[in-house]
Amino acid sequence: MLVYRFRANSGNGFIEGEVVALNKARALKRLRRIDPDLELERIRVDLAATLNTHIDRWFPVGGLERAQFFRQVHLLFTSGMELSRAVRTLAESSQVPRLRKALFEIDQSLQEGNMFSDALRRHPAIFPPFLVGLVAVGEQTGSFQDVLDRAATLLEKDDDRLRRVQSALVYPAFLACTSLALLLGMLLVFLPRMAEVLGALGTELPLPVKLMLSAGRLLSNGTAVGMTLMLLTAMLVTAFLWVQTPRGRHELDRLLLRVPVLNRVFLALALSRFSFGMSLVVRSGMPLSAAMSLLSASVGNRVIGDSIQAARERLEQGDTLAESLELEESFKGLFRQMIEVGEESSRLDSMLDYVQRIYSEELDLTLETATSLIEPTIMVVMGVLVGGMVIAFMLPLSHMVSRL
Numbered sequence: 001m002l003v004y005r006f007r008a009n010s011g012n013g014f015i016e017g018e019v020v021a022l023n024k025a026r027a028l029k030r031l032r033r034i035d036p037d038l039e040l041e042r043i044r045v046d047l048a049a050t051l052n053t054h055i056d057r058w059f060p061v062g063g064l065e066r067a068q069f070f071r072q073v074h075l076l077f078t079s080g081m082e083l084s085r086a087v088r089t090l091a092e093s094s095q096v097p098r099l100r101k102a103l104f105e106i107d108q109s110l111q112e113g114n115m116f117s118d119a120l121r122r123h124p125a126i127f128p129p130f131l132v133g134l135v136a137v138g139e140q141t142g143s144f145q146d147v148l149d150r151a152a153t154l155l156e157k158d159d160d161r162l163r164r165v166q167s168a169l170v171y172p173a174f175l176a177c178t179s180l181a182l183l184l185g186m187l188l189v190f191l192p193r194m195a196e197v198l199g200a201l202g203t204e205l206p207l208p209v210k211l212m213l214s215a216g217r218l219l220s221n222g223t224a225v226g227m228t229l230m231l232l233t234a235m236l237v238t239a240f241l242w243v244q245t246p247r248g249r250h251e252l253d254r255l256l257l258r259v260p261v262l263n264r265v266f267l268a269l270a271l272s273r274f275s276f277g278m279s280l281v282v283r284s285g286m287p288l289s290a291a292m293s294l295l296s297a298s299v300g301n302r303v304i305g306d307s308i309q310a311a312r313e314r315l316e317q318g319d320t321l322a323e324s325l326e327l328e329e330s331f332k333g334l335f336r337q338m339i340e341v342g343e344e345s346s347r348l349d350s351m352l353d354y355v356q357r358i359y360s361e362e363l364d365l366t367l368e369t370a371t372s373l374i375e376p377t378i379m380v381v382m383g384v385l386v387g388g389m390v391i392a393f394m395l396p397l398s399h400m401v402s403r404l
Contacts, residue, residue: 161363292312
């Protein structure tokens with residue numbers, strides 16, 4: 001993408017600005033959509049702005065910045081300001097270069113007549129699919145203002161969860177690094193010297209000690225370490241690129257639903273989002289089958305999204321919502337039972353709100369439990385490794401002492 005700066009006569013005087021497009025023809029086309037009567041005086045590529053745009057891609061936009069954007073858009077839009085003007089106002093005041101550039105592009109897209117969700121969809125690195133899907137549901141159900149407010153709340157909660165997890169991981173990370181340094185010191189310094197002493201005394205080294213000495217010699221070999229790091233880097237880059245593909249992302253989502261503890265986190269997150277979106281749909285009176293296609297993109301997991309699409313097909317055949325979800329593994333148990341109760345009592349919207357709160361609380365509890373287990377787990381693992389190394393060297397020493 002290139003950044004073009006232009007100067008034009010809009011009929012009310014000359015204006016200057018910038019537009020982002022693949023080439024000059026597309027830049028002109030976008031400007032004509034914004035104002036067909038615009039008389040261009042000049043348009044050229046701004047190389048510095050283009051370079052900054054590509055550099056900014058390496059600096060992610062934090063969850064707090066996204067939350068503040070949706071909160072401020074909600075306040076401005078609720079106060080009566082036009083959506084495009086609200087986005088442009090926030091773009092001009094943004095201190096985050098990457099977000100600022102994206103907001104200007106979103107403003108351009110809105111002026112061209114596109115939906116807000118479509119404008120957000122062009123920036124997946126900043127606005128993930130679940131967020132875009134949620135906005136699309138709000139646009140289709142007439143609950144746009146509620147969705148803006150709810151999206152801000154969701155992003156604020158996600159950012160708070162992330163910060164709490166990061167804070168809880170500081171000490172375990174320090175403990176892991178310290179333990180790793182201790183292990184390397186034992187493998188590279190302590191064990192070789194002890195092996196020399198035992199060898200001079202004519203003591204036969206046991207197999208575990210020989211294996212640890214071999215590992216130490218391998219780590220002290222710069223060429224071997226360099227090749228290993230290069231191989232690991234290549235594997236990580238390949239895995240990262242594969243995950244960016246549709247198939248790779250689908251397989252990663254499937255894996256996340258199978259890993260213990262992580263499966264509870266991502267399932268609770270997806271069901272919480274689905275419950276919220278479905279409650280908006282029920283209140284608006286929008287057909288459930290039509291809305292479930294939008295909701296499949298709002299849960300943030302493609303495997304669960306496929307389950308929603310499969311349930312939608314059964315819903316179109318005449319099944320109730322609870323019956324359509326019955327065959328899907330992700331929706332079995334409490335979730336489906338609560339939906340069934342809500343349909344039978346004609347209070348599905350209230351029940352969905354209740355389910356959403358349940359899974360949101362379960363998500364917080366699971367994250368708190370998982371992070372609290374990390375520290376003792378690291379201590380146990382490192383204790384076993386260090387203790388095993390010490391015991392392995394104590395065996396020949398005790399055998400030598402018993403022979404005296």
